Amino acid sequence: MDVTASSSKNGESARDRISRQSLHGEILTRLRTMIVEGDLDPGMRINEVQICEQFGVSRTPLREALRSLASEGLVELVPSRGAVVREFTAKEVRDTIVLIRTLEQFATVNACDLASDADIGEIRALHDAMEKAYEAGDRRHYYGLNQDIHTRLVALADNAALSQVHATLQARMKRFRYAGHAGPENWARAMAEHEEMIEALEARDPDRLSSVIGQHLTAAWERVADLFAETEDGAKETH
Amino acid sequence: MDVTASSSKNGESARDRISRQSLHGEILTRLRTMIVEGDLDPGMRINEVQICEQFGVSRTPLREALRSLASEGLVELVPSRGAVVREFTAKEVRDTIVLIRTLEQFATVNACDLASDADIGEIRALHDAMEKAYEAGDRRHYYGLNQDIHTRLVALADNAALSQVHATLQARMKRFRYAGHAGPENWARAMAEHEEMIEALEARDPDRLSSVIGQHLTAAWERVADLFAETEDGAKETH
DNA sequence: GTTTTGAATTTTGTATACAGAATATTGATC
DNA sequence: GATCAATATTCTGTATACAAAATTCAAAAC
Numbered sequence: 001m002d003v004t005a006s007s008s009k010n011g012e013s014a015r016d017r018i019s020r021q022s023l024h025g026e027i028l029t030r031l032r033t034m035i036v037e038g039d040l041d042p043g044m045r046i047n048e049v050q051i052c053e054q055f056g057v058s059r060t061p062l063r064e065a066l067r068s069l070a071s072e073g074l075v076e077l078v079p080s081r082g083a084v085v086r087e088f089t090a091k092e093v094r095d096t097i098v099l100i101r102t103l104e105q106f107a108t109v110n111a112c113d114l115a116s117d118a119d120i121g122e123i124r125a126l127h128d129a130m131e132k133a134y135e136a137g138d139r140r141h142y143y144g145l146n147q148d149i150h151t152r153l154v155a156l157a158d159n160a161a162l163s164q165v166h167a168t169l170q171a172r173m174k175r176f177r178y179a180g181h182a183g184p185e186n187w188a189r190a191m192a193e194h195e196e197m198i199e200a201l202e203a204r205d206p207d208r209l210s211s212v213i214g215q216h217l218t219a220a221w222e223r224v225a226d227l228f229a230e231t232e233d234g235a236k237e238t239h
Numbered sequence: 240m241d242v243t244a245s246s247s248k249n250g251e252s253a254r255d256r257i258s259r260q261s262l263h264g265e266i267l268t269r270l271r272t273m274i275v276e277g278d279l280d281p282g283m284r285i286n287e288v289q290i291c292e293q294f295g296v297s298r299t300p301l302r303e304a305l306r307s308l309a310s311e312g313l314v315e316l317v318p319s320r321g322a323v324v325r326e327f328t329a330k331e332v333r334d335t336i337v338l339i340r341t342l343e344q345f346a347t348v349n350a351c352d353l354a355s356d357a358d359i360g361e362i363r364a365l366h367d368a369m370e371k372a373y374e375a376g377d378r379r380h381y382y383g384l385n386q387d388i389h390t391r392l393v394a395l396a397d398n399a400a401l402s403q404v405h406a407t408l409q410a411r412m413k414r415f416r417y418a419g420h421a422g423p424e425n426w427a428r429a430m431a432e433h434e435e436m437i438e439a440l441e442a443r444d445p446d447r448l449s450s451v452i453g454q455h456l457t458a459a460w461e462r463v464a465d466l467f468a469e470t471e472d473g474a475k476e477t478h
Numbered sequence: 479g480t481t482t483t484g485a486a487t488t489t490t491g492t493a494t495a496c497a498g499a500a501t502a503t504t505g506a507t508c
Numbered sequence: 509g510a511t512c513a514a515t516a517t518t519c520t521g522t523a524t525a526c527a528a529a530a531t532t533c534a535a536a537a538c
Contacts, residue, residue: 022318022521024306048490058523060299063491067263071310073403080259080529082490095398102345106338159334161411162311165404182435221473261491287520297493302521319499323522488531492526499525501518508511 023057028065030055035074035085036174042087047073072168090228093176094221096169101217103166104154105210111156112206119203122153127198134191143178149194153201180223193219250288267304269294274313274324275413281326285314294296311407318397328466332415333460334407340456342405343393344449350395359440362391367435373430382417394438419462432458 012114031051034040050060055062066083069075075083088096126149133142145171154166181187193216200209270290273279285305287298294301305322308314314322323413365388372381386409393405420426432455439448 024521047488049488059490060522060524063304067303067306068310071307073400079492081531092399096400099345099398099400099404102341106341159338160331161312161335161338161408165338165408169400169404263491286518288518298520299494319520405492479538481536484534484537486531486533488529490529493525493526494538496523497520497521499518499520501516504514506511508509 003024016172024068025237027055027057027062028068031065031069032072034075035069035168036171036180038175040085043087044085046083046085048082063172066076070080073172084099085208088172088176090225091222093228097217097221097224098172100169101214103162103169104150104213104217107154107157107159107162107166108206108213110158111153112201112204112209114158115156115201115204119152119156120204123149123201124198126152127194130194131191139178139181139187144179146190148173148193149197153197176224176227177220179227180220182223182227186223189219190216190223195228248372262300263303263307266294266300267307270304270308271311271313273411274308275410277414277417281324283324284320285322285324287321312411313438327411327415329464332463332467333398334410335412336456336460336463337449339405339408339412340453342401342408343452343456344403346393346396346398347445347448347452348407349397350392351440351443351448353397354395354440358391358395359443363437366433369433370430373426374442378417378420378426382420385429385433386413388436392436404427411449415463415466416459418466419459421462421466425462427457429455429462 007047015028040046048062051057052062058145065078066075070077070083074086076086077083092113125147130142130145130149133145150170151167155163157163181190193212195213197209200212279285287301287305291298291301305314305316309316309322315325315327317320365384369381369384369388372378372384378464389409390402390406394402396402433452435451436448436455439451
């Protein structure tokens with residue numbers, strides 16, 4: 001989501017100047033990452049002063065960031081009780097993934113039409129890098145590239161509102177989908193689906209691409225659904 | 240979007256207690272309305288102290304509300320220059336309406352499946368009320384009911400993420416779509432399209448409903464596109 | 479032993495204060 | 509008269525202060 005980083009080697013200060021967000025923006029990015037990557041557990045109350053000390057800032061910009069996160073659907077604001085890391089029910093996760101599926105399928109129509117060969121080449125490069133990460137067993141790197149590919153695919157549709165909504169929903173689901181590639185066979189299947197995706201894109205076949213994405217995200221939900229079932233069992237276990 | 244108001248006559252204080260949001264929430268609602276209804280012109284800088292005095296609050300909750308509005312895409316935050324009422328290009332409006340169309344068409348599938356007769360009856364009642372408003376020439380009332388109908392239709396799909404995204408996008412477009420019913424013939428056409436929509440819903444025919452919604456929102460864009468063309472001419476005129 | 483009540487503590491919600499950046503204004507120079 | 513520079517003012521960004529609500533903890537009542 002952050003596209004400010006450039007590849008310039010020197011000019012450190014100049015680049016910093018440009019990318020230097022307001023404190024509020026900086027906190028927003030960091031908190032979002034913490035929630036989305038699972039550093040903060042769902043249902044956990046966010047203690048403002050604690051986070052403030054951790055970040056070395058005052059409560060004002062932190063609270064502003066929390067409001068933004070609430071609008072993004074990553075935290076819930078309970079009156080007089082502050083911010084709570086949002087919990088998602090299985091249904092909410094399913095509904096959100098289905099919505100993401102719809103958005104990506106919508107994107108395919110324009111994407112196949114508008115994408116330049118260079119655009120597709122870049123996505124193919126990401127895909128090949130992802131395959132390498134897969135073979136190396138580097139899940140974190142794999143998953144980062146995986147999200148990038150979906151984001152880039154949607155970006156090809158050249159619809160800013162679509163991209164923004166997609167990014168927000170994808171952030172909400174990041175935690176789950178990461179866990180959704182848990183078992184080796186799940187991971188292998190997801191990889192195979194991606195291979196098909198990239199081929200359909202290279203063929204500029206929107207119907208096929210849409211169909212593959214449909215399968216990919218339906219399967220994604222199934223993988224996550226297993227996870228929810230397991231979690232419930234686990235919860236019972238700990239009683 | 241605000242569903243807290245009830246129709247109780249007495250018990251004023253109790254109801255107020257319940258619906259009493261935080262200042263931040265109150266300001267957010269009021270500012271959103273002001274932007275969405277066109278009281279604040281796009282491109283206009285929002286002077287914090289001025290709004291604070293107008294609302295009788297301090298800058299802290301106002302700034303929190305502005306952050307939320309930025310996440311909703313209604314204002315833009317320019318570093319060191321504060322909040323600006325967001326301007327939309329013709330392309331952004333078109334892309335957003337097309338996205339809304341996609342979301343509503345997606346909703347129809349589950350809506351026709353899940354909706355109870357009572358649900359559909361309620362929407363029919365809204366539609367009839369809207370027709371009365373149309374015949375009475377009450378554009379504001381008509382338009383409020385119009386939005387309600389679309390919101391309720393999407394709600395029938397029983398997908399919270401979908402409803403939230405749809406509401407956000409609809410809010411962004413409210414100003415334009417209101418203006419989009421300008422001429423009598425535009426208004427009549429929009430009304431006719433809605434009549435077809437409600438019939439397709441009552442027939443629980445998702446394909447027909449989807450098709451009608453597609454036409455309705457494509458036409459909506461065309462009406463708004465005319466508006467953009469006019470505005471451009473008008474801008475030239477005033478030079 | 480459990481429940482309840484009430485003070486002590488923590489935490490949130492809002493207002494205010496202050497520093498730095500942006501904008502407006504005034505005066506000087508060409 | 510126009511343009512530029514320097515100062516004054518305004519406005520934003522952040523920190524801090526204070527009040528009210530919630531939570532905790534302990535003691536008392538059952």
